[in-house]
Amino acid sequence: MDLIIVESPTKARTIQKFLGKKYHVLSSFGHVRDLPKGNLGIDIAHNFEPKYVVPLLARKKIAPIKKLLKSVDKVIMATDEDREGEAIAWHLIKALGLDETEKIDRIAFHEITKGAIEDALKSPREIDLDLVDAQQARRILDRLVGYKLSPFLWQKVAKGLSAGRVQSVAVRLIVEREREIKNFKPQEYWSIEARLKQAETRAEFSAGLAAKNGQPVDRLDIKSKKEAEKILKDLEGAKYRVDKIAKNEVKRNPLPPFTTSTLQQAAWQKLRFSAKMTMSLAQNLYESGLITYHRTDSLNLAQSALADAKKFIIERYGQNYWAGYLRRYKTRSKNAQEAHEAIRPTNPYLAAKDITAELKNSKMSAGPLIKLYELIWQRFVASQMSRAIFDSTAVDIAAANYGFRANGTAIKFDGFLKVYPVRYEEMTLPALKEKEILELLELIHAQHFTQPPARYSEATLVKKLEAEGIGRPSTYAPIISTIQERNYVQKDENKKFFPTDIGFTVNDILTEHFPEIVDIKFTARLEEELDEIADGQKQWQPVIKEFYDPFSAHLEQKYEEVAKQKPAAEPTDKICPKCGQPLVIRTSRFGKFYACSDFPKCRYTENLALPKLGLACPKCLEGDVVAKKTKRGKIFYACSRWPKCDFALWDKPVGQKCPQCDSPLVQTAKEKIKCSNKECDYKA
Helix, strand or coil: CEEEEECCHHHHHHHHHHHHHHEEEEECCCCCCECCCCCCCEEHHHCCEECCECCHHHHHHHHHHHHHHCCCCEEEECCCCCHHHHHHHHHHHHHCCCCCCCCEEECCCCECCHHHHHHHHHCCECCCHHHHHHHHHHHHHHHHHHHHHHHHHHHHCCCCCCCCCCHHHHHHHHHHHHHHHHHCCCCEEEEEEEEEEECCCCCEEEEEEEEECCEECCCCCCCCHHHHHHHHHHCCCCCEEEEEEEEEEEEECCCCCECHHHHHHHHHHHHCCCHHHHHHHHHHHHHCCCEECCCCCCCCCCHHHHHHHHHHHHHHHCHHHECCCCCCCCCCCCCCCCCCCCECECCCCCCHHHCHHHHCCCCCCHHHHHHHHHHHHHHHHHHCECCEEEEEEEEEEEECCEEEEEEEEEEEECHHHHCCCCCCCCECCCCCCCCCEEEEEEEEEEEEECCCCCCCCHHHHHHHHHHHCCCCCCCHHHHHHHHHHCCCEEECCCCCEEECHHHHHHHHHHHHHCHHHHCHHHHHHHHHHHHHHHCCCCCHHHHHHHHHHHHHHHHHHHHHHCCCCCCCCEEEEEECCCCCCEEEEEEECCEEEEEECCCCCCCCEEECCCCEEEEECCCCCCCEEEEEECCCCCEEEEECCCCCCCCEECCEEEEEECCCCCCEEEECCCCCEEECCCCCCCEC
């Protein structure tokens, strides 16, 4: 028998189900070799040679594979077809002590279906060492930056800080956006709207001011209340006449199927799934054989998938809902892996409600898996459907020297919207006629102010990283997770990112003294060089050397030049309950906290009190519910008398009690109201 090795037990079970007893299919449980945790693990003097180790846990995981090697005819590596998967296969060969002169097959596939696996077994290949080198280069680059630059931050700012080659750029984007918001100066403007009535039908509708003396009026043109009132005075006694009616048919094309980036964006916007959660769910769906490979920046679709979609759409919805041709989409990313496919269901006939049986071996909750699968299914099927058609009406209304515009939109044919709904506003206008006189009901003038740019959400940050060429499909989720875990950024009440104090400090010191590390173009260029290594156009060692030599010299210089930038302790009027000395406010990588001024003799610390919520503690009735922070900066809600009163919740109380069990109602991370009692199923 032959042995097939994959990196995931779920994937192993799915493939074993397809192949039966003809093969042994075992899992390595991910990476089996890595750089050591306790030291740099790179021999800089000898061409950056990495010193890989096999961790104890990995040794235990590959022991059954080693045992089986003696009794199999051939070893087949079936890890994912990307740089990470190629590297896992190569490391497995090394860790298992396999003789590379012997025949070791490498198979690759984009979906875990019986046909795809059987086709891959018919056309094995060798390990792609260019892909392995690209993965090694990224790992070594990141290790060099992290292990060399982090101690600098410990010495100059605060112990325990760390720097990352790509993560630092993401923090910079968030910091710069926050400063844009703080420096933004709102601009006042006024809008004028006419509420009108058609005499014949008595139907009412609204029209906005659009022109003055035949010239278009921009939304910012009316800058004050005085200007707005002058226009209202000009319009006193004016007749409102329908001047022109323009009708058009507007066609809207469906969106392309998902790439990794657009899946993460849509999952956040529609389901409020984080990038990390989305990728975990997608990994599970892929390994269960339900979707194609989920780390991709390509919009390609297999001919067989297009044919299946055509057949399904015509059978399920009718001939007029199919586009009439096989829709193919062009990938915009210049570095996209065109051999890959977009993310799609492996079988369009398998609806979300029917996949429960396929998920029986999954350790993840079926609910989120089904929701994400449905989103992927909808997007793919819709991408092959006909356009949505709208009837659009624009009515120009004349009044004195001014012009008003009313817009109406009505759906004529839903097309792809039948499967993948998107937001659109349907506005119905009465059947107006040109030269018709309308009755003015009311003129409304309203004050507005321009708004600052919005903070980044997970979706908009991923979109920005992709647009700037920072990272690749497999790195967006780790980037976002890492900058939160390091407490450089947090999320506000709207789940948007803002920098912490320590995030501002670290960004500013890196921007000032190591501009190349946080430079967007420089980081994007390094990503391109990693792509060139993967394509066999460059060797990895020269790329590392070109980066490291000037970086190392610059770092050595900065150790001498840069003074300590640790924030000074802030005095307070609070007294240490342990020794009686004054408490001061200090800053760590997890944020600000109270500490005894007699440190290190007295090591008393206390969290800074966050704003009260205006709620009495429902348990002891003596304290107030306040927000608190864990040592790692995570917010929870507890009684102000904590720990004397042990009332505590992760979700935010809303000040109301559950109508079913009288426990506090809370607002979850997905902005839903539910009961805090786990045994109560009440949801608002």
